[in-house]
Amino acid sequence: MLRVVNLGAEVEGTPILNHVNLYIKEGQTYVLFGPNGNGKTSLLMTLIGNPSFKITYGRIIFKGQDINDLSTDQRVKMGMGISFQYPPKVSGLKLIDMLFNCAKQSGTDPSKIYEYAQMLNMEKFLNRSLNVGFSGGEVKRSEVLQLLTLNPDLVLFDEPDSGVDLDNIAIIGSAVGDLLDRKKNKDDRKKSGLIITHQGHILDYVDADYGLILYKGMVACVGDPYDMLDEISKKGYEGCVEKCLKGFQNSIKT
Amino acid sequence: MPERIPKLDKDIKDKLEKVGIEMDKEKRSAIFLQVDQNVETSSSFASGVEMIGIKQALGKYDWLHDYYWKVVSKDKDQYTKEVDVEDVNGYFIRSLPGTKVDFPVEACLYLKSPKKQKVHNIIIAEENSELNIISGCASHPGLTTGMHLGISEFYVKKNAKLSFTMIHNWETNIEVRPRSAAIVEDGGIYISNYIIMNPVKIVQSYPTVHLNGDNSTAIMSSIIVAMDNSIVDTGSRVIIKGKGSSAEILSRAISKGGTIYSRGDIVGDSPDAKGHLECMGMMLSEQGSIIAIPELEAKHPNVDLSHEAAIGKIAEEEIFYLMSRGFTRDEATAAIVRGFLDIEIKGLPIALKKKIDEAINLVERELI
Numbered sequence: 001m002l003r004v005v006n007l008g009a010e011v012e013g014t015p016i017l018n019h020v021n022l023y024i025k026e027g028q029t030y031v032l033f034g035p036n037g038n039g040k041t042s043l044l045m046t047l048i049g050n051p052s053f054k055i056t057y058g059r060i061i062f063k064g065q066d067i068n069d070l071s072t073d074q075r076v077k078m079g080m081g082i083s084f085q086y087p088p089k090v091s092g093l094k095l096i097d098m099l100f101n102c103a104k105q106s107g108t109d110p111s112k113i114y115e116y117a118q119m120l121n122m123e124k125f126l127n128r129s130l131n132v133g134f135s136g137g138e139v140k141r142s143e144v145l146q147l148l149t150l151n152p153d154l155v156l157f158d159e160p161d162s163g164v165d166l167d168n169i170a171i172i173g174s175a176v177g178d179l180l181d182r183k184k185n186k187d188d189r190k191k192s193g194l195i196i197t198h199q200g201h202i203l204d205y206v207d208a209d210y211g212l213i214l215y216k217g218m219v220a221c222v223g224d225p226y227d228m229l230d231e232i233s234k235k236g237y238e239g240c241v242e243k244c245l246k247g248f249q250n251s252i253k254t
Numbered sequence: 255m256p257e258r259i260p261k262l263d264k265d266i267k268d269k270l271e272k273v274g275i276e277m278d279k280e281k282r283s284a285i286f287l288q289v290d291q292n293v294e295t296s297s298s299f300a301s302g303v304e305m306i307g308i309k310q311a312l313g314k315y316d317w318l319h320d321y322y323w324k325v326v327s328k329d330k331d332q333y334t335k336e337v338d339v340e341d342v343n344g345y346f347i348r349s350l351p352g353t354k355v356d357f358p359v360e361a362c363l364y365l366k367s368p369k370k371q372k373v374h375n376i377i378i379a380e381e382n383s384e385l386n387i388i389s390g391c392a393s394h395p396g397l398t399t400g401m402h403l404g405i406s407e408f409y410v411k412k413n414a415k416l417s418f419t420m421i422h423n424w425e426t427n428i429e430v431r432p433r434s435a436a437i438v439e440d441g442g443i444y445i446s447n448y449i450i451m452n453p454v455k456i457v458q459s460y461p462t463v464h465l466n467g468d469n470s471t472a473i474m475s476s477i478i479v480a481m482d483n484s485i486v487d488t489g490s491r492v493i494i495k496g497k498g499s500s501a502e503i504l505s506r507a508i509s510k511g512g513t514i515y516s517r518g519d520i521v522g523d524s525p526d527a528k529g530h531l532e533c534m535g536m537m538l539s540e541q542g543s544i545i546a547i548p549e550l551e552a553k554h555p556n557v558d559l560s561h562e563a564a565i566g567k568i569a570e571e572e573i574f575y576l577m578s579r580g581f582t583r584d585e586a587t588a589a590i591v592r593g594f595l596d597i598e599i600k601g602l603p604i605a606l607k608k609k610i611d612e613a614i615n616l617v618e619r620e621l622i
């Protein structure tokens with residue numbers, strides 16, 4: 001589904017991603033951990049093609065095609081989708097109109113919109129301007145609602161569970177599970193995902209396949225996401241990364 | 255166009271249709287059309303609404319002279335003086351006490367010849383009535399020069415509600431100088447919506463609303479798009495005299511090469527006056543300019559007046575956000591501009607809301 005090969009990227013001339021390699025197969029979900037300011041959001045922005053993030057070297061291959069030069073909307077039309085950590089407010093553009101657009105893009109039956117909105121407890125917000133006056137949890141639910149309607153094949157989630165209370169995490173987690181085919185048998189899963197999380201609450205609802213730690217713009221560790229979360233909570237990021245890098249250096253030596 | 259106005263030239267009909275002037279009596283409670291100085295059509299289909307030419311009205315009602323040149327003063331400036339002439343024309347619209355008419359009234363002023371059009375209108379919403387007016391002003395295609403001078407005097411009586419939606423559709427060579435003012439009595443509500451999105455040479459107006467009555471309200475909204483070389487200098491002033499009265503002035507201005515002066519003034523002249531002024535501007539071109547001039551004046555310690563003004567270009571972050579949902583750059587820009595222009599206008603009938611949407615639709619393509 002997605003292959004990131006030795007990717008480097010910068011924002012306003014400052015390097016923020018260094019030699020990132022990543023391979024997500026169809027049906028797989030990855031979790032991305034890492035301390036604040038280490039490039040997690042930047043990686044997602046580079047993958048989706050935010051024009052502020054410039055690729056300096058390496059390649060992004062999506063569905064077998066090099067997409068380095070494609071604009072964001074072209075990537076989305078190919079089947080990528082993203083939920084933002086902090087999406088902007090768009091005053092005057094109603095959530096419902098955004099959802100109609102998403103449904104049109106994906107060929108989703110517009111009547112589904114109301115079903116999804118109900119699922120995410122967002123019916124009351126359909127006629128409100130996008131993100132204007134939404135609380136933290138409402139923003140996250142609105143993001144996931146848009147993704148359900150857009151129905152992408154590769155879904156990138158930037159901290160869908162941050163600042164969200166436990167009831168809402170259950171609602172969001174269930175929807176993320178749907179989006180990533182996690183409720184299906186392993187062999188029937190078609191959707192792929194990359195989820196950024198700090199506390200890992202979302203992992204109570206979404207069983208991810210692999211975990212990564214992004215450290216100083218580099219992928220420092222790869223492993224079982226649940227073990228990783230456990231280690232992070234015990235040793236902190238620094239401890240984990242130290243251990244991984246040691247293993248990494250050993251593997252280079254041998 | 256219905257058979258009501260068969261004697262109109264085809265090109266006038268076409269233009270009226272193009273700018274969306276609705277003359278269908280199934281959809282309007284009354285219609286009025288003036289071409290240059292001549293009243294072509296003036297009729298009401300609803301018992302609660304009176305709609306006649308101003309000359310006829312002045313002949314019919316002696317008392318109307320008490321309303322004529324009352325809230326706008328004759329010698330305010332050179333343009334008001336110019337309208338004080340024999341061949342002035344215009345409309346008289348009045349909703350009778352206690353009546354509420356479902357359909358809006360349509361009043362259209364059309365400039366066909368390259369002379370000065372001089373108009374004097376009087377609008378009265380009698381006690382406990384509700385009156386919704388949509389007024390379109392347009393000029394003839396290809397008119398190389400022309401000027402529209404219009405006096406409008408509005409009277410909102412006790413507990414009446416009057417909404418006046420003005421959509422301007424001029425051409426590049428036309429100069430437009432309306433002079434309007436309103437008096438609102440106890441419990442009255444005056445809603446004004448002013449929309450101009452087509453090229454024009456110059457528009458200059460600064461209507462004043464006098465909230466003389468207690469618990470009276472004024473909501474003044476404007477949506478302005480100035481294309482290359484257009485100068486639009488407009489705003490609203492509300493003078494709050496009545497107790498418990500409040501004013502809101504909202505404007506959205508987009509410059510696509512034109513110059514916009516977006517003015518607003520709220521005078522708090524009652525002990526508990528409340529007012530808010532909001533002026534947002536968006537620059538869509540390297541040319542042109544937007545100048546926001548908000549003013550607030552408090553004459554008592556407890557008045558509550560505020561203003562908010564911001565001018566900028568369209569936010570890249572918002573464009574990118576919409577593109578991440580599959581919008582192309584142009585589609586995203588259009589959706590954001592549209593959202594920017596979409597002011598939530600309270601208390602406006604759906605038919606008029608639709609009208610404003612249509613006006614935005616018409617101009618959308620030219621903006622991107």
Ligand SMILES: Nc1ncnc2c1ncn2[C@@H]1O[C@H](COP(=O)(O)OP(=O)(O)O)[C@@H](O)[C@H]1O
Pocket residue numbers: 011012016034035036037038039040041042043052
């Ligand atoms: N638009 C931007 N302009 C300038 N610097 C940025 C921008 N976005 C991110 N950065 C910088 O890039 C680094 C990585 O940030 P980010 O990817 O947001 O981290 P994370 O999501 O892991 O917390 C930080 O130092 C941040 O300040």
Ligand SMILES: [Mg+2]
Pocket residue numbers: 040041042085158
């Ligand atoms: Mg982040």
